[in-house]
Amino acid sequence: MGRTAGRILGWLMICDPPHQSAAELRTNLGASSGSISTQVRLLEQLGLVERVTFSGSRASFYQLPDHVWSRSMDAELVRIVQMRALAEAGSAVIPNIRPERVTELEEVAKFFAAEWPGLLERLHQRVEVKP
Amino acid sequence: MGRTAGRILGWLMICDPPHQSAAELRTNLGASSGSISTQVRLLEQLGLVERVTFSGSRASFYQLPDHVWSRSMDAELVRIVQMRALAEAGSAVIPNIRPERVTELEEVAKFFAAEWPGLLERLHQRVEVKP
């Protein structure tokens, strides 16, 4: 993630109101319109920003989705599963000496793939369901 | 981590013998001596490669440490704690509307800081203590 994307996220965490137009982002961050457009789209694809509109204004506004941080941990599971698939592909090249150089990676990936869903469930319980 | 660092790791997972000299890495990966020197040092600092020597040869050899993959998950705890510290610094700028934009990040960081040590313990049990 680029510099501007990070600054957009930071600003969207503290701005008032929580939704900002591209022009507001441009002004407050000192970035160009093109940069805002590109980076906001990137963040939208990553699920870290959502776009909202209001009738009466033709501008789009950008804001952080609810529970954005705990939800972003969900994406980690995708990467863990990709890692497990990669590690499993390694079974084709297991060396004779110290084969655990390859097999251990698979075990680690399997471990996290098994543990992560439960962890996420507890995280969401804790963060999204306030006591 | 750069391209060459990744290729070094990959080669060290499957090479025979498991320890390789800089010259061997250079030959097998088609990289320059400078690149090998720099990237091997980077990997050493990250704890992903260790350097060994043998009397009778003046060359250094590089190899993967034991349990390198499960141990590399330990480093994640450091990053989680750094994230918690950053998130706690955010308490100085909590906005009035939708304050959870900032506070949720802190809760997520705290959650992982609390959970990670136990997770690591079970990982190491599972991977390093073969049944």
Add this chain to the structure above:
DNA sequence: CACATATTTCAGCTTACTTTGAAGCTACTG
């Protein structure tokens, strides 16, 4: 302890990514 071998350093090159700003396009308001 001389000296050949191995390693590190570093300036310049290459490559990949980011930003800018203006032109073109979209779509909403009135």
Add this chain to the structure above:
DNA sequence: CAGTAGCTTCAAAGTAAGCTGAAATATGTG
């Protein structure tokens, strides 16, 4: 449905990171 505010695109410039290879430095064998 015309006009225009706002968004996207894109080529060019800027920036950052990695690689190379030769020169400088370090190492430890014999």
